[in-house]
Amino acid sequence: MTPAALADTAQQAGLFGTDPWWLVLLKAVFTFAFLVVTVLIAIVWERKVVAWMQLRIGPNRHGPWGMLQSLADGVKLALKEDLVVTGADKAVYVLAPIVCVIPAFMAFAVIPFGPAGHEVSIFGTRTTMQLTDLPIGMLYILATASVGIYGIVLAGWSSGSTYPLLGGLRSAAQMISYEIAMGLSFAAVFIYSKSMSTSQIVEAQQPRWFAVMLPVSFLVYIVAMVGETNRAPFDLPEAEGELVGGFNTEYSSLKFAMFMLAEYVNMVTVSAVASTLFLGGWRAPWPVSAVWAGANHGWWPILWITVKIQLLLFFFIWLRGTLPRLRYDQFMKLGWKVLIPVSLVWLVLVATVRALRNEGYGFPQVVLYVGAPILVVILLTSVWDVLRRREKAVPEQPQEPFDPMAGGFPVPPMPGQELPPVPRRRSRVQQPSPALEEPGEPAAVGGGTSDPKGADGA
16 A cells, blocks of 8 residues: 555544544444334335235335335234244354344444545534444455354254254355455455545545446446345245245244344445445435535435445345246356356456556556457467367266166256156057058048157157
8 A cells, every 4th residue: 555545544544533422322323223224114115126026016004005014024023922942052042143133233334424524513513424434444344244144154053953054054155155256356446446444445436436447346246245145046045945944944033033134234234335335335426426516515425325225225126026046056156166266357457457557557558468368368268169169079978777766765866867758658549540541541630649759750
């Protein structure tokens, strides 16, 4: 980091830690209330939007247009019987939802709602619209998000049941797979912003958003954030069709509500991180900022970041209403064989371009030095693919017949194995014998035939 960047970071850090205690407490309460209210709205919005996509009505009984449905659900969960299964490790069983929900709220502490300067006045005290900021704010978000996954793992393990355990293990594998791709997408942003501070990253997007400058990082993060929050089509830790309910199968009442709350709070948090890193954060979109000089000052920045968060939440709902759940092998293949290699190659390209620009190379020279190796690699891979196709196919080895009832119960075929053909019964429709047909009369077509291949012999 350059001395100028270090000086800017120190100056920004000096803006925090000077607020009186009551103002810090007020900011913390506002952050908590913002998350809870956004979750209540998101739950109703999701049910309404999915119902609209499926030509249904959705909630319309509690409150005007069903807007109080989330509160009704909360009261219902609170009044349900709180069960603890016999085979559970009670201490860990009770602690797991707490471990899951607290880091979800903590990660939002470094999200900026406005400029780093003392733009607003609260009860006569000038302050920033951000609870706190850190020179390594993004690492703090990654750390808290990783701790939240432990709650899901512990919930599955402590339930003393098979399906919750499988859901917890899936969540651990999911976190490992997609946390790497997410971190690599952050690295490109750090290179261009020269900081890990959230407020500094937003300041660095003054001319253009990083979603435009770093489109591959943005797309990788969008996919990774859906995988990190266990949302459809990546909701493998729950997977009602195969794991009953996944890691939270044995939970009820308020403990189940805490898992649900953590899921939606994580959705809001990753949407806020995407807005901060790639969509300009609290900055107004281009048409508004071009014609209105005060759009990025005062209390207005809260509106812009809230709108961006709501649009990304709609993206979550849109995915759930349109895409089916992936198979687990497809999900892991996407993370390890697609997202991570693409992120690594893209990070190398971004670092190379940034180094050349820092050395004073012009845009044509950067395109030549970076684009020429890429074209050479593409050409070599294309030639290799053509030569490989010309190779003679290796004769297939005869395989042993597959028995779907091995061991006395049905088993699915492994890769490369095929199910035996399903036996077909002969048709009951009697066909006239060819010897009885008059010469020149066409054979009967349609109906049934005793020939299993059909009348046309196909």
